[in-house]
Amino acid sequence: MNDPQDPSDPYETTETHLERLLGRALNSFDLPDSVVERLQTALAHSSALHSSHHSASLHRTTHRHTYLLADGSALTLWELVHNAGRDGTDQHELYTEESDVRLAVSRLPSGPLPGWTAERADGRGFEEDDDLELMAALLARPIPAQPRMYVPDNSADHARRVLRRAENADRPGERTARRLRLAFAHHITQAFGRLCPVEGGRDAGFTLYEHQFLLLDGSEVSLWEVEHTATPDGRHMCEVYESERAAREAMESRARVR
Known part of the structure; x- marks a missing residue:
C-alpha cells in the first residue's frame, strides 16, 4: 500500500x-x-x-x-x-x-498534427515570410462535424471548474455561472490543436475546446476554452470565452510570428 x-x-x-x-x-x-x-x-x-x-x-x-x-x-x-x-x-x-x-x-503536446496544410488564394504554397497568413488560415480551420453525446456526469461542477481556472479578465461572468448551475449533462469537443511560432523564437501549444452543456430547461450553453503556453515563461495558461469567435481572436492575439 x-x-x-x-x-x-x-x-x-x-x-x-x-x-x-x-x-x-x-x-x-x-x-x-x-x-x-x-x-x-x-x-x-x-x-x-x-x-x-x-x-x-x-x-x-x-x-x-x-x-x-x-x-x-x-x-x-x-x-x-x-x-x-x-x-x-x-x-x-x-x-x-x-x-x-x-x-x-x-491535451499534452504531441507535435504538429498531420495533414494540416494551407494554400494561398492564388493557389501558391506559403513561403517562410507568410507565417502570419498561415497562422490565420490554421486558426480559422472549421470544426469537424461530430455527433454530440451528452454525458450526465456532475456537469454543473464541471462548468464551475472550467470557469474557475480561466485567467482572462473578460471570462464569462456571474450571469453565465448562474445558468450553468442548471447543467445536468455536457459534451467536450477539441476544435483546434497545434504548435505555433511565437515571439522569442520558440513554439507554443494552442488548443481550443468547446464545452457544451445541456441545462434542465432544455437549453444549451457553450464555453470555449483556450489552453496555450504563449506566456512569457512558457507556463500553461487557460482562458475561457462565451463564443468561438472570441476564443479564436484570443488565440490570434497571443500568436506572434518569428
Missing part, C-alpha cells in the same frame, strides 16, 4: 502520502473543497500504476490512488505525471475523475 512514486518507503503513512501528493500537484487548488475535507479522514491508502507511455522526448504515467475513509467509504484520486513542461522536468496533476485525467492526457 505504498506510493509507486516513492518505492523506497513502503511504510509511508497515509497522512504523509497525502501531504506529499497534494504538495507536488500543480492543480491541487482545483480540487473541490468537499474532496479535500474527506481526504483529511483517510485511514489507509493503496496506489497503483494505471497506464504508462514513453517516447524519445515525452513520457507520461497515470496513477490511481485509493483511500479508505473513516466513514467506511472509498475515494479515488487520479495522478498524471508528465515531462511536457518547458524545462522537461516531471509535473504532477491530480483529478477526481478518470474521464478528467484522460482529457488531460489528450
Whole structure:
C-alpha cells in the first residue's frame, strides 16, 4: 500500500502520502473543497500504476490512488505525471475523475498534427515570410462535424471548474455561472490543436475546446476554452470565452510570428 512514486518507503503513512501528493500537484487548488475535507479522514491508502507511455522526448504515467475513509467509504484520486513542461522536468496533476485525467492526457503536446496544410488564394504554397497568413488560415480551420453525446456526469461542477481556472479578465461572468448551475449533462469537443511560432523564437501549444452543456430547461450553453503556453515563461495558461469567435481572436492575439 505504498506510493509507486516513492518505492523506497513502503511504510509511508497515509497522512504523509497525502501531504506529499497534494504538495507536488500543480492543480491541487482545483480540487473541490468537499474532496479535500474527506481526504483529511483517510485511514489507509493503496496506489497503483494505471497506464504508462514513453517516447524519445515525452513520457507520461497515470496513477490511481485509493483511500479508505473513516466513514467506511472509498475515494479515488487520479495522478498524471508528465515531462511536457518547458524545462522537461516531471509535473504532477491530480483529478477526481478518470474521464478528467484522460482529457488531460489528450491535451499534452504531441507535435504538429498531420495533414494540416494551407494554400494561398492564388493557389501558391506559403513561403517562410507568410507565417502570419498561415497562422490565420490554421486558426480559422472549421470544426469537424461530430455527433454530440451528452454525458450526465456532475456537469454543473464541471462548468464551475472550467470557469474557475480561466485567467482572462473578460471570462464569462456571474450571469453565465448562474445558468450553468442548471447543467445536468455536457459534451467536450477539441476544435483546434497545434504548435505555433511565437515571439522569442520558440513554439507554443494552442488548443481550443468547446464545452457544451445541456441545462434542465432544455437549453444549451457553450464555453470555449483556450489552453496555450504563449506566456512569457512558457507556463500553461487557460482562458475561457462565451463564443468561438472570441476564443479564436484570443488565440490570434497571443500568436506572434518569428
